[in-house]
Amino acid sequence: MHRPLLAIAVLTLLACDQKKDPEKSSASTAASSAGSASVAPAVVKLSLDATLVDHVKAHAEGCTVSVEAGQAYSCKAGITDAMGKYVREKKPEDFASTMLSLIKKTEDAKVSAAAVALFAEQFDYLGEDGKRKNATPAVVKAGLEAFKDNAGNRATRLANPVTQLATLAGSFDELYAVADAHSVKEARDNVYRNLLVYGRLKALPKLKLVAQRPEHVVAALDAVPRMASPTPDEKAAVCPWAKGYLASTDAQAAAKAGWDMVVCKGEYIDALVAEAETRLKNKEFKEPFSSVMREPCFEFITDITKKAAADTQCEAVFTFLEKVVNDGAVDDATRGLALFNIYYQRRDDKTLKLMRKYENHANKEVSKRAKEAIKSLTTTYKLKG
Numbered sequence: 001m002h003r004p005l006l007a008i009a010v011l012t013l014l015a016c017d018q019k020k021d022p023e024k025s026s027a028s029t030a031a032s033s034a035g036s037a038s039v040a041p042a043v044v045k046l047s048l049d050a051t052l053v054d055h056v057k058a059h060a061e062g063c064t065v066s067v068e069a070g071q072a073y074s075c076k077a078g079i080t081d082a083m084g085k086y087v088r089e090k091k092p093e094d095f096a097s098t099m100l101s102l103i104k105k106t107e108d109a110k111v112s113a114a115a116v117a118l119f120a121e122q123f124d125y126l127g128e129d130g131k132r133k134n135a136t137p138a139v140v141k142a143g144l145e146a147f148k149d150n151a152g153n154r155a156t157r158l159a160n161p162v163t164q165l166a167t168l169a170g171s172f173d174e175l176y177a178v179a180d181a182h183s184v185k186e187a188r189d190n191v192y193r194n195l196l197v198y199g200r201l202k203a204l205p206k207l208k209l210v211a212q213r214p215e216h217v218v219a220a221l222d223a224v225p226r227m228a229s230p231t232p233d234e235k236a237a238v239c240p241w242a243k244g245y246l247a248s249t250d251a252q253a254a255a256k257a258g259w260d261m262v263v264c265k266g267e268y269i270d271a272l273v274a275e276a277e278t279r280l281k282n283k284e285f286k287e288p289f290s291s292v293m294r295e296p297c298f299e300f301i302t303d304i305t306k307k308a309a310a311d312t313q314c315e316a317v318f319t320f321l322e323k324v325v326n327d328g329a330v331d332d333a334t335r336g337l338a339l340f341n342i343y344y345q346r347r348d349d350k351t352l353k354l355m356r357k358y359e360n361h362a363n364k365e366v367s368k369r370a371k372e373a374i375k376s377l378t379t380t381y382k383l384k385g
Contacts (some may be wrong), residue, residue, distance in 0.1 A: 004314060006302055008188065011364075014281065016024070020201065021067055022044055024260075024272070025045075025055050028040050028117065033198045039287060044351070045138055045363075046098075046101045046138060046139065047094045047097050047098070047143055048096045048097070048098050048101055048142065049092050049094040049095065050093065051086060051092075052083075052086070052087075052092060052094070052095060052098040052099075053102065054233060055082065055083035055118070056083075056098075056099070056102050056111060056115050056118060057114075057116050057122055058079050058082075058083075059075060059080070059109060059114040059117070059118060060072070060108075060110040060113075061110075062076035062079050063074055063076070063079065063114065065110045065111060065113050065114055067109045067112070067113040067151070068152060068154070069151070069152065069153040070113050070114075070116030070117055070120070070153055070154035070157050070158075071113070071115075071116075071157075072114045072117040073151070073370050077150040080182075081243075083118065083122065084125060087122050087125040087126065088125045091125075091126050091127060091129070091130035091149050091227035091266060093130070093133045094134075094330060095122075095123070095126060096119070096123070096134040096135075096143065096161065096165060097136075097138070097139050097142070098196055099115045099116075099118060099119035099133070099140065100115075100119070100142045100143055100146055101142075102114075102300040103114035103116055103119065103150075103158075104142070104146065111167060112225055113154070115321070116150070116154050116157055119157075119158065119161055120157040120158065120160060120161060123160070123161040123164070124262075128198075128373060128377055130240045131164060131165065131168060131327075132168055133164045134163075134165065135166075135168040135169040136169075137169065139165060140165050140166050140171050140174075140190065142171045143158070143161070143162040144163050144166065144174055144175065144178045146158055146162070146163060146180075147159060147182070147187070148177055148178050148181075148182070149161045150186060152184060153186075155184050155187035156184060156186040156187045156189075156190050157188030158187075158195070159179075159187050159189075159191045159193050160190055161190075162174060162175075163179075163190070163191045163194040163197070164194060164197055164198055166198035167195065167198040167202075167203060167363075168198045170223065172199065172202065172203065172206070175191065175206050175354075176378070177190040177337075179192070184214075185215060188216065188217035188284045189216060189218075189220075189242055192207065192210045192216055192219045192220050192223060193219045193220070193222040193223050193226065194208055195223050195225065196223040196226055196227060196238075197223075197227065197228070198220070198228040198239075200227065201233075201234055201237055201238075203349065204237060204238065204241075206381075207220050207223055208220075208241060211245075216243070216251045216252070217248075217250065217253045217265070218250075218253055218256050221245060221256040221259075222256055223256055224238055224239075224242050224260040224261060224263055224264075225260065225263045227268060231287065232261075235264055238260075239260070239261075239264035239268055239325070242257050242260035242261070242264070243260075243261065243268060243271055244338075245257035246258065246261065246271060246272070246275045247275060247278070248378050250288060251286075251287075251288060252288060254275075254289055255288035255289045255291070255294055256290045258272055258275070258289055258292035258299075259291075259295070260265070262292070262295045262296055262308045265308050265309070266379075267311075269308060269309045269313045270313065270316075272292065272293075272296065273296075273313070273320060275318060275322055276289070276292075277292055277320060279322075280302045280323065280324060280330070281341065282287060282329065283329050285324060285330060285334065286331060286334050287333075287334065289339065290324075290334050290338065291337075293320070293321060293338070293341060294341035294344050294345060295308070295345075296309035296313065296317050296338075297309050297310050297313075297314040297317055297318075297345040297346065298344060298345045299345075307345075313324060314345070314346070315372075317345070318345075318346065319343050321338045321339070321341055322338075322339070322342065322344070324338035324367055325338050325339045325358065330352055332363060332364070332365040332366075333365055334365060335366055336363070336365030336366050336368060336369040337369065339355075339358055339366055339370060339373070340369040340372065342354065343373035343376070343377070347376075347377060348383070349383055349385060351373070351377065351379070352373075352374065352377045352383045352385050353385060355370045355371075355373045355377065356370075356372045356374065357370075358370040359371050359374060
Protein backbone atom coordinates (compact mmCIF):
# COMPACT_ATOMS: atom_id res chain seq x y z
CA MET A 1 0.00 0.00 0.00
CA HIS A 2 1.30 3.45 -0.90
CA ARG A 3 2.04 5.34 2.29
CA PRO A 4 0.97 8.98 2.65
CA LEU A 5 3.30 11.67 1.46
CA LEU A 6 5.49 13.33 4.05
CA ALA A 7 5.35 17.01 4.61
CA ILE A 8 6.66 19.12 1.75
CA ALA A 9 10.42 19.46 1.74
CA VAL A 10 11.56 22.95 0.93
CA LEU A 11 14.85 23.56 -0.85
CA THR A 12 15.78 27.22 -0.99
CA LEU A 13 18.87 29.29 -1.32
CA LEU A 14 19.01 31.46 1.80
CA ALA A 15 21.59 34.11 2.45
CA CYS A 16 24.03 32.55 4.89
CA ASP A 17 25.51 35.91 5.81
CA GLN A 18 22.41 36.87 7.79
CA LYS A 19 23.44 34.32 10.39
CA LYS A 20 27.01 35.60 10.36
CA ASP A 21 26.17 39.34 10.49
CA PRO A 22 23.56 40.35 13.14
CA GLU A 23 23.40 43.88 11.74
CA LYS A 24 22.41 42.63 8.30
CA SER A 25 19.83 40.36 9.88
CA SER A 26 18.36 43.19 11.94
CA ALA A 27 18.36 45.55 9.00
CA SER A 28 16.64 42.99 6.85
CA THR A 29 13.98 42.38 9.48
CA ALA A 30 13.38 46.09 9.90
CA ALA A 31 13.11 46.62 6.18
CA SER A 32 10.63 43.80 5.94
CA SER A 33 8.55 45.25 8.77
CA ALA A 34 8.56 48.63 7.09
CA GLY A 35 7.01 47.15 3.98
CA SER A 36 10.20 46.83 1.93
CA ALA A 37 9.70 45.94 -1.73
CA SER A 38 12.62 43.43 -1.72
CA VAL A 39 11.90 40.16 -3.54
CA ALA A 40 11.79 36.94 -1.48
CA PRO A 41 14.18 34.17 -2.47
CA ALA A 42 12.83 31.59 -4.92
CA VAL A 43 11.50 28.42 -3.35
CA VAL A 44 11.56 24.99 -4.92
CA LYS A 45 9.13 22.62 -3.27
CA LEU A 46 9.83 18.92 -3.57
CA SER A 47 7.50 16.30 -2.18
CA LEU A 48 8.76 13.21 -0.39
CA ASP A 49 7.38 9.69 -0.71
CA ALA A 50 7.62 8.14 2.76
CA THR A 51 8.05 4.61 1.44
CA LEU A 52 10.89 5.64 -0.82
CA VAL A 53 12.59 7.48 2.04
CA ASP A 54 12.51 4.29 4.09
CA HIS A 55 13.95 2.29 1.19
CA VAL A 56 16.83 4.72 0.74
CA LYS A 57 17.58 4.71 4.46
CA ALA A 58 17.57 0.91 4.40
CA HIS A 59 20.26 1.04 1.73
CA ALA A 60 22.29 3.56 3.71
CA GLU A 61 22.19 1.26 6.72
CA GLY A 62 22.34 -2.15 5.03
CA CYS A 63 24.78 -1.64 2.14
CA THR A 64 28.39 -0.72 1.68
CA VAL A 65 28.11 2.93 0.67
CA SER A 66 30.71 4.96 -1.18
CA VAL A 67 29.91 8.57 -0.38
CA GLU A 68 32.37 9.94 -2.92
CA ALA A 69 31.25 7.69 -5.77
CA GLY A 70 27.52 7.71 -5.05
CA GLN A 71 27.31 3.94 -4.89
CA ALA A 72 25.55 1.44 -2.63
CA TYR A 73 26.55 -2.20 -3.04
CA SER A 74 26.94 -5.52 -1.18
CA CYS A 75 23.52 -4.91 0.34
CA LYS A 76 21.68 -7.13 2.75
CA ALA A 77 19.43 -9.64 1.05
CA GLY A 78 16.19 -8.26 -0.34
CA ILE A 79 16.84 -4.54 0.20
CA THR A 80 17.33 -3.53 -3.41
CA ASP A 81 14.73 -5.97 -4.76
CA ALA A 82 12.13 -4.56 -2.39
CA MET A 83 12.66 -1.01 -3.59
CA GLY A 84 12.79 -2.09 -7.22
CA LYS A 85 9.47 -3.90 -6.84
CA TYR A 86 7.89 -0.82 -5.31
CA VAL A 87 9.15 1.50 -8.06
CA ARG A 88 8.19 -0.86 -10.90
CA GLU A 89 4.71 -1.51 -9.54
CA LYS A 90 3.74 1.91 -8.14
CA LYS A 91 5.76 4.13 -10.49
CA PRO A 92 5.64 6.89 -7.86
CA GLU A 93 5.23 10.41 -9.22
CA ASP A 94 7.46 11.59 -6.38
CA PHE A 95 10.39 9.29 -7.17
CA ALA A 96 12.66 11.97 -8.60
CA SER A 97 11.66 14.62 -6.08
CA THR A 98 12.31 12.22 -3.21
CA MET A 99 15.71 11.15 -4.53
CA LEU A 100 16.77 14.74 -5.20
CA SER A 101 15.63 15.88 -1.77
CA LEU A 102 17.68 13.15 -0.12
CA ILE A 103 20.70 13.82 -2.37
CA LYS A 104 20.56 17.43 -1.16
CA LYS A 105 20.73 16.28 2.48
CA THR A 106 24.52 16.17 2.51
CA GLU A 107 24.57 16.32 6.31
CA ASP A 108 23.59 12.65 6.15
CA ALA A 109 26.32 11.59 3.74
CA LYS A 110 25.39 7.92 3.43
CA VAL A 111 21.72 8.65 2.75
CA SER A 112 22.73 11.24 0.15
CA ALA A 113 25.09 8.81 -1.59
CA ALA A 114 22.55 5.98 -1.52
CA ALA A 115 19.99 8.32 -3.09
CA VAL A 116 22.42 9.12 -5.91
CA ALA A 117 22.91 5.41 -6.56
CA LEU A 118 19.22 4.53 -6.48
CA PHE A 119 18.18 7.53 -8.57
CA ALA A 120 20.59 6.39 -11.27
CA GLU A 121 19.84 2.67 -11.03
CA GLN A 122 16.05 2.61 -10.64
CA PHE A 123 14.94 5.62 -12.65
CA ASP A 124 14.20 3.48 -15.71
CA TYR A 125 11.75 1.39 -13.69
CA LEU A 126 9.33 4.30 -13.99
CA GLY A 127 8.81 3.79 -17.72
CA GLU A 128 8.25 6.70 -20.07
CA ASP A 129 4.85 7.70 -18.67
CA GLY A 130 6.17 7.60 -15.13
CA LYS A 131 9.19 9.69 -16.07
CA ARG A 132 6.96 12.30 -17.71
CA LYS A 133 4.89 12.60 -14.55
CA ASN A 134 8.09 13.07 -12.55
CA ALA A 135 9.43 15.78 -14.88
CA THR A 136 7.87 18.80 -13.18
CA PRO A 137 9.52 22.24 -13.38
CA ALA A 138 10.53 22.03 -9.71
CA VAL A 139 12.09 18.59 -10.17
CA VAL A 140 13.98 19.62 -13.30
CA LYS A 141 15.36 22.70 -11.55
CA ALA A 142 16.44 20.65 -8.55
CA GLY A 143 17.95 18.01 -10.80
CA LEU A 144 20.05 20.52 -12.70
CA GLU A 145 21.20 22.03 -9.41
CA ALA A 146 22.16 18.60 -8.08
CA PHE A 147 24.09 17.81 -11.27
CA LYS A 148 25.89 21.14 -11.05
CA ASP A 149 26.71 20.76 -7.35
CA ASN A 150 28.05 17.20 -7.53
CA ALA A 151 31.40 16.08 -8.91
CA GLY A 152 33.20 12.93 -9.99
CA ASN A 153 31.25 9.71 -10.30
CA ARG A 154 28.27 11.22 -8.48
CA ALA A 155 27.77 13.74 -11.26
CA THR A 156 28.33 11.07 -13.90
CA ARG A 157 25.62 8.91 -12.36
CA LEU A 158 23.18 11.81 -12.03
CA ALA A 159 23.63 12.82 -15.67
CA ASN A 160 21.35 10.15 -17.16
CA PRO A 161 18.16 10.72 -15.12
CA VAL A 162 18.67 14.48 -15.03
CA THR A 163 19.09 14.63 -18.82
CA GLN A 164 15.97 12.58 -19.40
CA LEU A 165 13.91 14.71 -17.03
CA ALA A 166 15.15 17.96 -18.55
CA THR A 167 14.51 16.90 -22.14
CA LEU A 168 11.08 15.55 -21.25
CA ALA A 169 10.26 18.95 -19.75
CA GLY A 170 11.70 20.83 -22.73
CA SER A 171 14.42 22.50 -20.64
CA PHE A 172 17.07 22.13 -23.33
CA ASP A 173 18.91 25.42 -22.95
CA GLU A 174 19.09 25.08 -19.18
CA LEU A 175 20.47 21.55 -19.53
CA TYR A 176 23.04 22.55 -22.14
CA ALA A 177 24.30 25.43 -20.02
CA VAL A 178 24.84 23.24 -16.96
CA ALA A 179 26.31 20.33 -18.93
CA ASP A 180 28.76 22.36 -21.00
CA ALA A 181 30.08 24.09 -17.89
CA HIS A 182 30.55 20.95 -15.80
CA SER A 183 34.12 20.16 -14.87
CA VAL A 184 33.81 16.36 -15.19
CA LYS A 185 34.21 15.04 -18.75
CA GLU A 186 32.46 11.74 -18.02
CA ALA A 187 29.48 13.62 -16.61
CA ARG A 188 29.27 15.80 -19.73
CA ASP A 189 29.53 12.67 -21.86
CA ASN A 190 26.61 11.06 -20.06
CA VAL A 191 24.46 14.10 -20.74
CA TYR A 192 25.31 14.11 -24.44
CA ARG A 193 24.84 10.37 -24.98
CA ASN A 194 21.34 10.61 -23.48
CA LEU A 195 20.12 13.67 -25.37
CA LEU A 196 18.21 11.75 -28.02
CA VAL A 197 16.38 9.43 -25.60
CA TYR A 198 13.60 11.98 -25.24
CA GLY A 199 15.13 15.03 -26.90
CA ARG A 200 14.87 13.26 -30.28
CA LEU A 201 15.50 15.58 -33.23
CA LYS A 202 15.17 18.71 -31.11
CA ALA A 203 18.50 17.78 -29.54
CA LEU A 204 20.27 16.81 -32.77
CA PRO A 205 21.64 20.30 -33.58
CA LYS A 206 23.29 20.38 -30.17
CA LEU A 207 24.64 16.87 -30.63
CA LYS A 208 26.22 17.86 -33.95
CA LEU A 209 28.00 20.74 -32.22
CA VAL A 210 29.17 18.45 -29.43
CA ALA A 211 30.57 15.97 -31.97
CA GLN A 212 32.85 18.68 -33.31
CA ARG A 213 34.75 18.54 -30.03
CA PRO A 214 37.15 15.57 -30.25
CA GLU A 215 36.81 14.71 -26.57
CA HIS A 216 33.04 14.29 -26.91
CA VAL A 217 32.55 12.85 -30.41
CA VAL A 218 32.24 9.25 -29.17
CA ALA A 219 29.58 10.18 -26.62
CA ALA A 220 27.67 12.14 -29.27
CA LEU A 221 27.64 9.15 -31.63
CA ASP A 222 26.65 6.88 -28.76
CA ALA A 223 23.37 8.80 -28.56
CA VAL A 224 22.01 7.23 -31.75
CA PRO A 225 21.28 3.70 -30.42
CA ARG A 226 19.60 5.24 -27.37
CA MET A 227 16.86 6.79 -29.48
CA ALA A 228 14.42 3.90 -29.26
CA SER A 229 12.22 3.02 -32.25
CA PRO A 230 13.33 5.90 -34.48
CA THR A 231 10.82 7.02 -37.10
CA PRO A 232 11.77 7.21 -40.79
CA ASP A 233 12.15 10.98 -40.45
CA GLU A 234 14.41 10.57 -37.43
CA LYS A 235 16.57 8.04 -39.25
CA ALA A 236 16.76 10.33 -42.27
CA ALA A 237 18.17 13.06 -40.04
CA VAL A 238 20.45 11.04 -37.77
CA CYS A 239 21.87 8.25 -39.94
CA PRO A 240 23.59 10.32 -42.65
CA TRP A 241 25.21 12.43 -39.93
CA ALA A 242 26.55 9.37 -38.12
CA LYS A 243 27.71 7.83 -41.40
CA GLY A 244 30.01 10.79 -41.84
CA TYR A 245 32.20 9.43 -39.01
CA LEU A 246 32.62 5.90 -40.42
CA ALA A 247 35.94 6.75 -42.03
CA SER A 248 37.20 8.77 -39.06
CA THR A 249 40.83 8.40 -38.10
CA ASP A 250 39.62 8.35 -34.51
CA ALA A 251 39.28 4.58 -34.04
CA GLN A 252 36.72 4.86 -31.25
CA ALA A 253 34.59 7.33 -33.20
CA ALA A 254 34.67 5.18 -36.32
CA ALA A 255 33.64 2.11 -34.32
CA LYS A 256 30.81 3.98 -32.65
CA ALA A 257 29.62 5.18 -36.07
CA GLY A 258 29.73 1.54 -37.16
CA TRP A 259 27.40 0.57 -34.35
CA ASP A 260 25.10 3.37 -35.49
CA MET A 261 25.02 1.88 -38.98
CA VAL A 262 23.71 -1.37 -37.53
CA VAL A 263 20.91 0.59 -35.86
CA CYS A 264 20.18 2.50 -39.07
CA LYS A 265 19.99 -0.71 -41.18
CA GLY A 266 19.34 -0.84 -44.94
CA GLU A 267 21.88 1.03 -47.03
CA TYR A 268 23.87 1.81 -43.90
CA ILE A 269 24.76 -1.87 -43.46
CA ASP A 270 26.20 -1.71 -46.98
CA ALA A 271 28.19 1.37 -45.98
CA LEU A 272 29.53 -0.46 -42.93
CA VAL A 273 30.72 -3.44 -44.97
CA ALA A 274 32.29 -1.12 -47.55
CA GLU A 275 34.21 0.72 -44.83
CA ALA A 276 35.36 -2.59 -43.35
CA GLU A 277 36.65 -3.63 -46.78
CA THR A 278 38.51 -0.34 -47.10
CA ARG A 279 40.12 -0.72 -43.70
CA LEU A 280 41.16 -4.29 -44.52
CA LYS A 281 42.68 -3.16 -47.82
CA ASN A 282 44.60 -0.40 -46.04
CA LYS A 283 45.78 -2.78 -43.30
CA GLU A 284 43.75 -0.88 -40.72
CA PHE A 285 41.11 -3.47 -39.85
CA LYS A 286 41.47 -4.01 -36.11
CA GLU A 287 39.82 -3.32 -32.78
CA PRO A 288 37.61 -1.56 -31.93
CA PHE A 289 36.13 -1.37 -35.45
CA SER A 290 36.48 -5.09 -36.04
CA SER A 291 34.06 -5.92 -33.20
CA VAL A 292 31.25 -4.08 -34.96
CA MET A 293 31.22 -6.77 -37.66
CA ARG A 294 29.73 -9.30 -35.26
CA GLU A 295 26.46 -7.36 -34.97
CA PRO A 296 24.67 -6.89 -38.33
CA CYS A 297 23.40 -10.49 -38.48
CA PHE A 298 23.09 -11.31 -34.81
CA GLU A 299 19.69 -12.42 -33.51
CA PHE A 300 19.36 -12.42 -29.74
CA ILE A 301 16.38 -14.77 -30.02
CA THR A 302 16.13 -16.58 -33.35
CA ASP A 303 13.16 -15.47 -35.47
CA ILE A 304 11.92 -13.16 -32.67
CA THR A 305 14.49 -10.41 -32.35
CA LYS A 306 15.24 -9.79 -36.01
CA LYS A 307 18.75 -9.19 -37.24
CA ALA A 308 19.59 -5.77 -38.62
CA ALA A 309 20.87 -6.96 -42.00
CA ALA A 310 19.02 -8.61 -44.87
CA ASP A 311 20.01 -12.14 -45.88
CA THR A 312 22.06 -10.94 -48.84
CA GLN A 313 23.84 -8.44 -46.62
CA CYS A 314 24.63 -11.18 -44.14
CA GLU A 315 26.26 -13.24 -46.86
CA ALA A 316 28.46 -10.23 -47.61
CA VAL A 317 29.32 -9.93 -43.91
CA PHE A 318 30.26 -13.62 -43.62
CA THR A 319 32.29 -13.50 -46.83
CA PHE A 320 34.18 -10.49 -45.53
CA LEU A 321 34.86 -12.08 -42.14
CA GLU A 322 36.29 -15.21 -43.76
CA LYS A 323 38.49 -12.96 -45.90
CA VAL A 324 39.86 -11.46 -42.67
CA VAL A 325 40.57 -14.96 -41.33
CA ASN A 326 42.79 -15.64 -44.33
CA ASP A 327 44.58 -12.29 -44.41
CA GLY A 328 48.07 -12.73 -42.99
CA ALA A 329 48.50 -8.97 -42.64
CA VAL A 330 45.83 -8.87 -39.93
CA ASP A 331 46.85 -9.50 -36.33
CA ASP A 332 46.20 -13.00 -35.00
CA ALA A 333 43.59 -12.02 -32.41
CA THR A 334 41.49 -10.17 -34.99
CA ARG A 335 41.73 -13.10 -37.43
CA GLY A 336 40.54 -15.52 -34.76
CA LEU A 337 37.70 -13.28 -33.68
CA ALA A 338 36.60 -12.77 -37.28
CA LEU A 339 36.04 -16.53 -37.54
CA PHE A 340 34.32 -16.68 -34.16
CA ASN A 341 32.06 -13.77 -35.17
CA ILE A 342 30.67 -15.85 -38.01
CA TYR A 343 29.62 -18.43 -35.43
CA TYR A 344 28.33 -15.66 -33.15
CA GLN A 345 25.88 -14.54 -35.84
CA ARG A 346 25.06 -17.84 -37.57
CA ARG A 347 24.81 -21.05 -35.56
CA ASP A 348 23.84 -23.72 -38.05
CA ASP A 349 25.15 -26.69 -40.05
CA LYS A 350 26.77 -24.41 -42.60
CA THR A 351 28.77 -22.73 -39.85
CA LEU A 352 29.75 -26.04 -38.29
CA LYS A 353 31.10 -27.18 -41.64
CA LEU A 354 33.05 -23.93 -41.95
CA MET A 355 34.54 -24.32 -38.48
CA ARG A 356 35.68 -27.86 -39.30
CA LYS A 357 37.62 -26.35 -42.18
CA TYR A 358 39.65 -24.21 -39.76
CA GLU A 359 39.93 -26.38 -36.63
CA ASN A 360 43.48 -27.46 -37.53
CA HIS A 361 44.57 -24.18 -39.09
CA ALA A 362 48.24 -23.22 -38.78
CA ASN A 363 47.32 -19.98 -37.04
CA LYS A 364 46.77 -20.85 -33.40
CA GLU A 365 44.17 -18.14 -32.79
CA VAL A 366 42.13 -19.24 -35.77
CA SER A 367 42.35 -22.88 -34.74
CA LYS A 368 41.42 -22.07 -31.15
CA ARG A 369 38.35 -20.07 -32.16
CA ALA A 370 37.21 -22.76 -34.57
CA LYS A 371 37.40 -25.39 -31.84
CA GLU A 372 35.48 -23.17 -29.41
CA ALA A 373 32.71 -22.72 -31.96
CA ILE A 374 32.62 -26.44 -32.78
CA LYS A 375 32.28 -27.33 -29.10
CA SER A 376 29.35 -24.96 -28.70
CA LEU A 377 27.60 -26.04 -31.90
CA THR A 378 27.87 -29.76 -31.11
CA THR A 379 27.09 -29.63 -27.38
CA THR A 380 24.80 -26.64 -26.80
CA TYR A 381 23.12 -26.66 -30.21
CA LYS A 382 23.33 -30.44 -30.72
CA LEU A 383 24.48 -30.21 -34.34
CA LYS A 384 26.04 -33.21 -36.01
CA GLY A 385 28.99 -33.17 -38.33
